[in-house]
Amino acid sequence: DQQVKQNxxxxxVQEGRISILNCDYTNSMFDYFLWYKKYPAExxxxxxSISSIKDKNEDGRFTVFLNKSAKHLSLHxxxxxxxxxxxxxxxxxxxxxxxxxxxxxxxxxxxxxxP
Amino acid sequence: ETGVTQSxxxxxxxxxxxxxxxxxxxxxxxxxxxxxxxxxxxxxxxFQYYREEENGRGNFPPRFSGLQFPNYSSELNVxxxxxxxxxxxxxxxxxxxGARETQYFGPGTRLLVL
Numbered sequence: 252d253q254q255v256k257q258n259x260x261x262x263x264v265q266e267g268r269i270s271i272l273n274c275d276y277t278n279s280m281f282d283y284f285l286w287y288k289k290y291p292a293e294x295x296x297x298x299x300s301i302s303s304i305k306d307k308n309e310d311g312r313f314t315v316f317l318n319k320s321a322k323h324l325s326l327h328x329x330x331x332x333x334x335x336x337x338x339x340x341x342x343x344x345x346x347x348x349x350x351x352x353x354x355x356x357x358x359x360x361x362x363x364x365x366p
Numbered sequence: 367e368t369g370v371t372q373s374x375x376x377x378x379x380x381x382x383x384x385x386x387x388x389x390x391x392x393x394x395x396x397x398x399x400x401x402x403x404x405x406x407x408x409x410x411x412x413f414q415y416y417r418e419e420e421n422g423r424g425n426f427p428p429r430f431s432g433l434q435f436p437n438y439s440s441e442l443n444v445x446x447x448x449x450x451x452x453x454x455x456x457x458x459x460x461x462x463x464g465a466r467e468t469q470y471f472g473p474g475t476r477l478l479v480l
Binding site: 255257282283287292293294295296297300302340342344345346352353354355356357358359 | 397399401407409414416422424456458463469470473
């Protein structure tokens, strides 16, 4: 049962433009959401997170938006750079103690930034 | 560079065998989580260890087991290997067990079961 879904397996964007990655979730108990970035032969690297009490969090070129009513979040990268070419994973977790540490990941979106 | 290391990087086993994968956490991190990433999918949570005790488990059978040691190292053991166990195995360390503790991932061990 896939509780976190990334429906776009790939995204191609020109350097300097905006990249928008989307993620949907089904479990209303999720209250913390994260984005991880993964290069080949490396483990996922934490990028940015957002708590369910917020609808936006910004860190430099990266902004995450959360729409709780739609159970949808998105990651905006502006401007996109060649070094941003990687696989991006959306993940969700819950503050329920039984779920501590258990990140539920989407299948990932491969981003390619072209010159 | 997350400071989390894993060994070996690659491993080939045959069905029915047993395997031990190792992880070295960041210094000061008392929590380690293990994930399985099959090809084309996101990581799936196997279990978490906090201060050497299993602290939570995903939908994996008991033949997946683990150990955590006081020196920030840990192991994932898989018995009676099946073909579907072929995957990238990732460990992640964090300062604590809560949902908001950032997990720092190692590069993974790629296991192939023939």
